Amino acid sequence: MLKLIGYLDRWSARPGEVIAVKVSSAANGRYQADLVRIIHADPNPAGPGMKLEPVAGFAGEFPSRVQTTATGSYGVVDAKLAVPEGGRLRILAQPGQLRSPQPVLALGDMVLGVSATGAFLSWAGQLLITVPAPMLERCWYELEARFADGCVTLRQTAQQRSWGVEDDGEATASCSRPSGPSLRFAADFATGRFDGRLEEPVILDAAGTEIAAWDFGIGIDTDRISGTHPGHLVNLPTRGIRGARWTGAEMDWKHAPAHYAAIHFHSDDLYDAGWETDFTLAVPDLRSGIYGLRLRTEAEEDIIPFFVLPPKGKTTARIAYLAATFTYQAYANHARFNVDDAHRARATAWGARAHNPENHPEFSWSTYNRHPDGTGISLSSLRRPVLNLRPGFLTFNDRKGSGLRHFSADSHLTDWLETMGHGFDVITDHDLHREGVELLSRYRCVLTGSHPEYHTPQTLDALSVYTARGGRLCYLGGNGFYWRIAVSDTIPDVIEVRRTEGGIRAWDAAPGEAYHQLDGGYGGLWRRLGRAPQRLAGVGFSSQGLYEGSYYRRLPASYEPAQAWLFDGIEDEIIGDFGLSGGGAAGFELDRADHRLGTPPNTVILARSEAHQAHFVAVPEELLSHVNTVTGEAPRDLIRAEIVIFDTDHGGAVFAVGSITFCGSLSHHGTKNPISRLLDNVVRRFSA
Numbered sequence: 001m002l003k004l005i006g007y008l009d010r011w012s013a014r015p016g017e018v019i020a021v022k023v024s025s026a027a028n029g030r031y032q033a034d035l036v037r038i039i040h041a042d043p044n045p046a047g048p049g050m051k052l053e054p055v056a057g058f059a060g061e062f063p064s065r066v067q068t069t070a071t072g073s074y075g076v077v078d079a080k081l082a083v084p085e086g087g088r089l090r091i092l093a094q095p096g097q098l099r100s101p102q103p104v105l106a107l108g109d110m111v112l113g114v115s116a117t118g119a120f121l122s123w124a125g126q127l128l129i130t131v132p133a134p135m136l137e138r139c140w141y142e143l144e145a146r147f148a149d150g151c152v153t154l155r156q157t158a159q160q161r162s163w164g165v166e167d168d169g170e171a172t173a174s175c176s177r178p179s180g181p182s183l184r185f186a187a188d189f190a191t192g193r194f195d196g197r198l199e200e201p202v203i204l205d206a207a208g209t210e211i212a213a214w215d216f217g218i219g220i221d222t223d224r225i226s227g228t229h230p231g232h233l234v235n236l237p238t239r240g241i242r243g244a245r246w247t248g249a250e251m252d253w254k255h256a257p258a259h260y261a262a263i264h265f266h267s268d269d270l271y272d273a274g275w276e277t278d279f280t281l282a283v284p285d286l287r288s289g290i291y292g293l294r295l296r297t298e299a300e301e302d303i304i305p306f307f308v309l310p311p312k313g314k315t316t317a318r319i320a321y322l323a324a325t326f327t328y329q330a331y332a333n334h335a336r337f338n339v340d341d342a343h344r345a346r347a348t349a350w351g352a353r354a355h356n357p358e359n360h361p362e363f364s365w366s367t368y369n370r371h372p373d374g375t376g377i378s379l380s381s382l383r384r385p386v387l388n389l390r391p392g393f394l395t396f397n398d399r400k401g402s403g404l405r406h407f408s409a410d411s412h413l414t415d416w417l418e419t420m421g422h423g424f425d426v427i428t429d430h431d432l433h434r435e436g437v438e439l440l441s442r443y444r445c446v447l448t449g450s451h452p453e454y455h456t457p458q459t460l461d462a463l464s465v466y467t468a469r470g471g472r473l474c475y476l477g478g479n480g481f482y483w484r485i486a487v488s489d490t491i492p493d494v495i496e497v498r499r500t501e502g503g504i505r506a507w508d509a510a511p512g513e514a515y516h517q518l519d520g521g522y523g524g525l526w527r528r529l530g531r532a533p534q535r536l537a538g539v540g541f542s543s544q545g546l547y548e549g550s551y552y553r554r555l556p557a558s559y560e561p562a563q564a565w566l567f568d569g570i571e572d573e574i575i576g577d578f579g580l581s582g583g584g585a586a587g588f589e590l591d592r593a594d595h596r597l598g599t600p601p602n603t604v605i606l607a608r609s610e611a612h613q614a615h616f617v618a619v620p621e622e623l624l625s626h627v628n629t630v631t632g633e634a635p636r637d638l639i640r641a642e643i644v645i646f647d648t649d650h651g652g653a654v655f656a657v658g659s660i661t662f663c664g665s666l667s668h669h670g671t672k673n674p675i676s677r678l679l680d681n682v683v684r685r686f687s688a
Contacts, residue, residue, distance in 0.1 A: 001068060001362065002355060004031065004300035007273070007385045008293065011325055012307040012428045015285045019293075019306065022275035025064035027297040033279070034059040038290045038305060040415035041391035043350040044402040047580045048415060048667050050351075050392060052303070055291065057284030064297070067276065069362045069384065073269035074187030074194075077214070077231035081107060082179030083147050086206025089178070090144040092159070092244045094262070096196035096373025098137050102267075103188035104198060108180025111188045112145060112154075114196075118169060119143050119156040123176070131156040133169030137373070140197075140244040141167070147177045148206070159244050183229075186237070186265035193267035195373040199243045200261065217243070217261030220253055220517050223491055236271035236379055236494065238264040240517035242510065251512050254520050259512075266371040270364035271494065272383040283308060288316055288425040290323070290414060292391060303391055305407060310425050317423040318687040320443040321414060326429040326454040326485060328406050329495050332386040333357035334366040336395070343397040353392040360387060367497050368506040376507030382493040396547045400583025401664060403547065409581060409664065410449035413476060416666040416676065417447075422683055429459055433487065437462040440471060445686040450477040450581075450663050451589075454485045454497065460526070464536055470650030472686035476679070478641065478660035479504075479541045479589040481533040484526055486516035498523025502621040504544055527597065527621060535598030538646055539591035539658045543639040545616030549584025549661040551577035552607040552643060563604060566645065566681050575607065575674035581664025585675050590616075590641035591658035594631065600646045609641040609659065645682075655682050 006023040013019055025031045035058050039051035083089050093104050093114055101115040109124040118131035119141070133156055135141060140159035145152050152175035158167045185201065186194035202213040214227030220239045225231035240253045243262035253260035281293065288310045292303040307323055310316045335358035347354050357365060363385050367377050388395070389407050396403035404412075417424050425443070432439055433456050440446055440462060452475070460481065467473050482503070486496040499505040500514040503525045516523050526532065533540035554573050557563055576585025586609030593599040618638040622629050629635055641658035648654065665675040 001026070001066065002360065003027070004295055004297055004302050005355070005385045006293070006295055006302055006304050007275070007383070008304055008306055010306070011382060012309060012431055013283045014309045014311055015283050017283050019281045019283065020277040021279050021281055021293060022067070022273070023062070023278045023295060024067040024275065025295070025297065026066050027064040027300070030061045030063050032059070032061050032296045034294050036292045036294050036303065038292050038391050038411065039418055041408040041411035042402050042404055042580060043352045043392045044580055045350065047402065051415060052292065052391065055286065057286065058281060060279060062278055069270060069273045071235065071270045071362060071364055072187060072193030072267045073233065073235035073237035073265045075185035075225050075231055075233050075263070077183040077225065077227070077229050078181070079183070079229035080181050081183050081203065081212060081229070083177050083203055084205050084211070085177065086148045087211070088144055088146045088204045090142065090204065091201040092140060092142055092199040094140045094197040094244070095135055095137055096371070096375065098135060102192060102194045104143065104186065104194055105201065106184040106188045107178040110178035112143060113188070119154060121145060121152060121154050121175070128152070128175055129154055129171050129173040131169045131171050133167050134165060136162055136165060136167060139167070147175065150174055150176070183231070194265050195267050195371065197241065197243070197262040197264045215261060216263045217257035220257065220260065221488065221520060233263070235269040236381070236491065237266065237269055238378060238517065240513065240515055242512045246512055248512060252515050254515070264375065266373070268361060268364055268371055270384055271381045273363070273385070290426060305389060305391065307426050307428050309427055309431060315425055315442045317425045318444040319417070319422055319424040319683065320440065320446045321417070321424050321426050322432065322446055322448050322452070323410065323426060323428045324406070324449050324452040326456070326459070326495060327451055328389055329380050329382060330367045330454045330485070330497060331406055332366050332380050332389065333363055334368045334388060338396065340397070343394065346397055347394050351392070352394050353390045355387045357387045363387065370507055376499060376509070378498060379494055379496050398547055398582060400548065401580045404581065406451060412580065412663040412666055413447065413449055416663070416671060419671055420680055422687070429455070432462050433458045437465040440466040441469070443471070444688070445472045445474065445683060447474045447683070448476055448480065450660050452477060452480040453482045454495065455481055455526070456485055456487060457521070460531060460536065467536070467648045467652045467654055470648070470652040472652055473537070473654045474682060474686065475537040475654065475656040476663055478591050478658055480591070481526055481536055482541055484521065484523055484529060486518040486521055486523070488518040491518065494518065500524035501528055504619050525621065532597035533591065534594050537656045538599050538603045538644040538654055539593050539642055539656045540597055541589065541619055542592040542622065543590040543612070543616050543618055545588065545613055547582050547588050548613055549579055549582035549587025550609055550611050550613070551575065551584055552586050552609050552641070554607045555605055557604050558606040563606060563645070565685065566606060566678060568681055569677050570674045572674050575678070576662070576665050578668045578673065579661060579665030580667065581661035585662045585665040586641040586659045587661035589660045590639065591656070592638070592640050592642045593644055596631070603644050603646040605642050605644050607643040612639050653686065655686070
């Protein structure tokens with residue numbers, strides 16, 4: 001456990017609103033807390049360096065205490081239950097991994113579980129019986145325990161043919177009838193958690209009549225268990241997934257809930273760390289911006305970022321910076337397993353944040369990781385410490401730059417805005433989802449950061465309406481507006497992604513599991529849902545390589561009178577062959593225009609990247625075969641980023657740069673460079 005770490009109950013607030021602060025401190029004495037404004041979160045000494053400005057208005061000292069997390073999802077039915085004489089307890093189970101014995105169901109002193117050598121039953125922590133038949137991972141079994149005459153007969157019945165494996169069997173032993181004040185699914189607090197799927201638990205009397213039964217196909221979009229005695233779920237397991245009766249005839253759980261009447265539990269699920277609140281912060285009358293709650297002991301420091309919006313219904317600037325908090329949440333605690341001695345040495349030399357998620361599974365990992373049974377993590381919660389949401393966090397050991405992603409990388413833009421004198425307010429994806437286009441409507445210009453990848457229908461709608469009504473949008477990244485996510489009002493602070501059908505993916509959703517559990521909507525790429533990024537931003541994801549950058553070459557259209565203002569003060573034909581992100585403004589993930597996908601016909605392509613390294617490839621959704629692409633171009637020709645601009649109705653406009661690494665070039669040579677000058681020209685015109 002980390003010696004000093006914390007999290008907040010919300011990522012954004014307005015002046016006067018209250019934030020609850022939850023801290024774990026292993027210090028012997030007290031810890032101090034104060035506020036800083038986070039201006040630049042890149043510790044690279046080759047750039048502007050870390051800029052953390054102390055803020056008056058809050059400071060305090062608080063007693064230390066250690067708070068811990070308990071991962072693993074499970075279900076609880078708080079009701080006094082018992083199996084009668086001659087009665088049976090039955091459940092369907094699909095083990096996800098069988099590296100060690102795991103509990104399936106617990107009632108009183110009895111635990112029914114699964115193992116590689118067969119289903120088992122234990123009593124008061126002592127093994128009573130094991131069925132002498134092997135179990136296979138990801139296969140369904142009916143487990144039934146019958147209690148009669150002081151004995152139990154445990155039967156294991158495979159629900160599908162297992163060629164060459166005799167995985168049916170039964171065994172008998174002396175045993176009392178179980179009873180207890182509660183029934184637990186997928187957990188026994190003494191022996192651990194279950195990784196796998198459970199369905200249709202039932203208690204029957206001697207005649208086979210149901211005494212108690214639960215239907216996991218009801219309330220899929222909730223954290224409740226429906227049945228004779230209702231229950232609840234802890235740590236948000238996955239629902240809307242295939243059950244034992246799934247046939248492939250229906251792919252939407254809403255149309256055939258009986259086919260999806262299973263719950264997938266995982267031993268590493270975490271919805272709410274459940275830490276107690278150490279203190280609350282009433283947000284002072286701060287200017288809109290990015291702040292950090294700084295915690296300190298003599299030996300440790302933690303800075304927890306949060307975003308301060310202007311007062312409700314007001315603006316303090318013509319420009320709004322839209323922080324990509326849905327994307328930050330999707331990547332929250334991304335364990336990359338890329339930290340080596342060189343990475344650690346750089347972090348130490350630069351004084352960078354050293355706590356890496358890969359070393360702290362107790363906080364649960366990101367939607368770019370997998371559960372212990374190999375299935376992809378589809379749910380991500382804010383209610384836990386997020387180690388990579390910290391100023392100075394180094395994602396890559398970037399030999400040409402800083403190696404930042406997401407929150408810290410986006411500070412390249414916000415620091416540039418400060419340096420150039422562009423006043424701006426800060427809003428977030430979460431706020432935009434809740435408040436809609438009215439949150440944007442008072443701003444002349446809205447800027448994204450480097451990677452606004454994840455969006456709900458509501459955030460995309462708001463941005464689309466904003467530009468249609470005359471708003472000006474600067475999309476200053478790459479691979480944006482890519483994945484559809486789901487959120488829920490009844491299960492707050494969670495996002496869900498189902499990685500279906502195509503795209504660059506860390507894992508793929510199984511057939512029949514494309515629909516989100518939180519809102520029932522079809523998941524996957526916005527492109528496959530008819531809302532390709534090109535429709536909003538003019539460009540969309542085309543290519544990806546390692547974290548390395550190249551440059552843009554200006555095209556003839558950039559010299560034409562109608563576009564000359566964009567390049568006022570720029571004489572270079574090649575721009576952006578420098579920067580703190582991969583060494584170049586056009587790198588890592590690249591977007592291009594495509595009229596077939598929605599790029600407006602009046603779009604002007606101003607510049608195009610070139611000379612990308614051999615490791616860059618076209619993204620999967622562009623490929624029809626190893627040589628054929630959707631557009632008919634050669635795959636190598638799709639490896640390009642394009643800078644574009646187009647007008648919308650009522651005086652609106654969109655400017656897009658098509659590259660994740662663009663903002664890393666803004667500070668080069670003290671902002672006296674073509675990339676900085678280009679964006680400055682755009683922002684001044686758009687915000688006028």
